[in-house]
Amino acid sequence: MDTARHYGVVMPSWIVSQAVIIAVGSELLTPDRLDTNSLFVTRALNELGISVRYKTVVSDDCDDVGLALKSAIRHAELVVVTGGLGPTDDDITREAISNVFGLPLEEDSDTAVTIRSLFKARGLAMPDINLRQALVPRGAIQIPNARGTAPGLWIDRPTVKCLALPGPPRELEPMFERIAQDRIAPLSEGRSIFRRVIVIAGRNESSVDDIVCPIYSRWRSAPVPIRTTILASLGQIELHLSVVGKNKGEATIALDCATEELRTVLEKDLVSVDGAHLEDVVGSLLCDRGCQVTVAESCTGGLVTSRLTDVPGSSAYVRAGWVVYSNDAKVEILGIDRKLIEKHGAVSEPVARAMALQARARARVDYAIGVTGIAGPGGGSSEKPVGTVCLSLAGPEDQLWDRRLNLPGERGRVKYQASQAALDMLRRALLE
Amino acid sequence: MDTARHYGVVMPSWIVSQAVIIAVGSELLTPDRLDTNSLFVTRALNELGISVRYKTVVSDDCDDVGLALKSAIRHAELVVVTGGLGPTDDDITREAISNVFGLPLEEDSDTAVTIRSLFKARGLAMPDINLRQALVPRGAIQIPNARGTAPGLWIDRPTVKCLALPGPPRELEPMFERIAQDRIAPLSEGRSIFRRVIVIAGRNESSVDDIVCPIYSRWRSAPVPIRTTILASLGQIELHLSVVGKNKGEATIALDCATEELRTVLEKDLVSVDGAHLEDVVGSLLCDRGCQVTVAESCTGGLVTSRLTDVPGSSAYVRAGWVVYSNDAKVEILGIDRKLIEKHGAVSEPVARAMALQARARARVDYAIGVTGIAGPGGGSSEKPVGTVCLSLAGPEDQLWDRRLNLPGERGRVKYQASQAALDMLRRALLE
DSSP states (O other), X not given: OOEEEEESOOOOTTTSEEEEEEEEOGGGGSXXXXXXXXXXXXXXXXXXXXXXEEEEXXXXXXXXXXXXXXXXXXXXXXXXXXXOOSSSTTOOHHHHHHHHHTOOEEEOHHHHHHHHXXXXXXXOOOOGGGGGGGEEETTOEEEOOTTSSOOEEEEEOSSOEEEEEOSSHHHHHHHHHHHIIIIIGGGXXXXXXXXXXXXXXXXXXXXXXXXXXXXXXXXXXXXXXXXXXXXXXXXXXXXXEEEEESOHHHHHHHHHHHHHHHXXXXXXXXXXXSOOOHHHHHHHHHHXXXXXXXXXESTTTTHHHHHHXXXXXXXXXXXXXXXXXXXXXXXXXXXXXXXXXXXXXXXXXXXXXXXXXXXXXXXXXSEEEEEEEOOSSSSOOSSSOTTEXXXXXXXXXXXXXXXXXXXXXXXXXXXXXXXXXXXHHHHHHHXX | OOEEEEESOOOOTTTSEEEEEXXXXXXXXXXXXXXXXXXXXXXXXXXXXXXXXXXXXXXXXXXXXXXXXXXXXXXXXXXXXXXXXXXXXXXXXXXHHHHHHTOOXXXXXXXXXXXXXXXXXXXXXXXXXXXXXXXXXXXXXXXXXXXXXXXXXXXXXXXXXXXEEOSSHHHXXXXXXXXXXXXXXXXXXXXXXXXXXXEEOSSOHHHHHHHHHHHXXXXXXXXXXXXXXXXXXXXXXXXXXXXXXXXXXXXXXXXXXXXXXXXXXXXXXXXXXXXXXXXHHHHHHHHHHTOOEEEEESTTTTHHHHHHTTSTTGGGTEEEEEEEOSHHHHHHXXXXXXXXXXXXXXXXXXXXHHHHHHHHHHHTOSEEEEEEXXXXXXXXXXXXXXXXXXXXXXXXXXXXXXXXXXXXXXXXXXXXXXXXXXXXXXXXXXXX
């Protein structure tokens, strides 16, 4: 979420074909919206061996879309335009493509019939403006849209291809996949980008870097070179490994070897090798061991339990959880000894421990997490500043694990990092 | 999150100055990362009366950054570059600026001293490579960085200004604010963009549009024209109103009048006029009324309580919450009658009602929410498909409110929409 660095070979342009992504939409230039389609498009292109050279967001202005298109076709072999194919005057992608490629717009009678019948099927009169969606730059290939009225467009020129797709993800994604193999894959002549995402917990970025750097510097000059990116986000580090090539078997072996090397040096700090998050990994471990978990939460306010239940099938191992936000609730609902709170404070190892033990007994499960802390902005003291969090985990046969954390950042970040640490504590206990 | 449409005047270029934002970083061209700095920069520029014409993400490649810069300085009065100012070979923003503006890089001795002393203070030896951060294109103004070693850069040319800032948000944001008034505000000659964000719940986008469209079509041609954007996200609709002008008083009056008109037609569906989310609004209402709330959650798994406790100061009105995920937990922990579950099923109005009533009695609070449903992907039936959610709210004097929802989408979306509906139900009850 915060920082990212790349190591290893910069991909020379001859290794893969390059694409430019243009997102069209004035709303994407406000402080409130991001172009998230480009993430899907990037992933899908990468799988077909095509990397993204740059991406641009432009407004619903025909000239600006035209400028972006002109620049893109000079710098890439494939241009993917998303958005601006709707029926209104704001939707100017068709016009911009027509202008830049010098292809006059013509009404496609089949598409016009299709659009008319879609409206008829819904019992609606079709406003004439919708016929704009039947306009096609001469010679362009239309891509059917099973979930909307706007077809996509494919322009095939000797030096560059241009793909235009509607903005709604549920329309765009199946349309992309429909033409991926036939039209896009041939551009990279069978090369693909193979990736592996390694998730690491319990270490910061520079500590991961110190351990791993000597290893991945070797990978750069290996027979199958591996490119590495390190990404730090709240409470975890990700290493993204990628190999570009035609030979899937070769790439898989290289990535498998690399992953094993990382497993050896990172030991239990390695959470997953397929990008799976802590809640997914914890879920699989609980399923494998036939164990159940409960959580007694104070400062995280339900977030740990909510994350555990984000995983499909989590009802197999989550029975119940408690949020005991006030001292009274800790005493009355969870049966924590009031004297314990008076003696040590609500944010203390003894209280976290009592929360875990009480929750475990009440839910009759194998593992219980207790979380108590100061999420802020108020409530901190010099002895226990904002970000102080006490975690306790009670396991089978009265095993107990404790941790005290000092977490940086505002309320939301403290809550999230505490939930990461709680899930990671459970993960490590399950591995013991 | 899904769709957005703009209404009203398209801002002519003479109304406001225009900027281009360039984000530098190869990691921002992978399927896993978005350039989120541009949201902060856009908001900050808008407040200073500057709109964003387009934005581009480029890799850590000096030529590509150069291409993006050359295009930007032809199309905008201000170019904001984020990232690429670090100490490593990958950090090429300084070089690209030097090339494009024809300003040779020179070491700034003061900056070199500062960087050396930062390392010394941490007891570290400074790698020579860090002196790259002391390089300044001749004549550029350096912007001090209180939270890192990379200073920012400001290039002042008669027709275009260029601002380069480091990528980490905690460094970038204060640096931007530091120079905003003195250097950036003058570009728009005192004009600003004034905004108001209206949050609406309980209606879909087209229903909001039907009600509101006749109103905001009038605003376009008002003496102080108001531009409107409608944004639909999970379980809520936002209307963004904006006025461009020099006169804050005039803009405020226009926006106040517009907001009052919306309040009249939207009635209780209007959640907030300052962009506040449901959990914030519910929190304020609970504080005002001196009431407390508890939640008994099944399918939302703690999400409703977690969102309530996302609000600073929520310990004043959240005492406790329960996650009762299994039928046994509902019976044993919350005291739901097992026969009720057997008769109606766990996902039913009677069980939601019993959950709310039991939670309210146990937590001894004024309001209690019960949520039970099928988040999917498993567990659905033809009678109760995935997305079926029963909500119940128990209030003072044994008041009871019920709702049954059929929510679309995958597990995470069902959970979130259910939490939106639960918070909205409480909000409406508090307004009664």
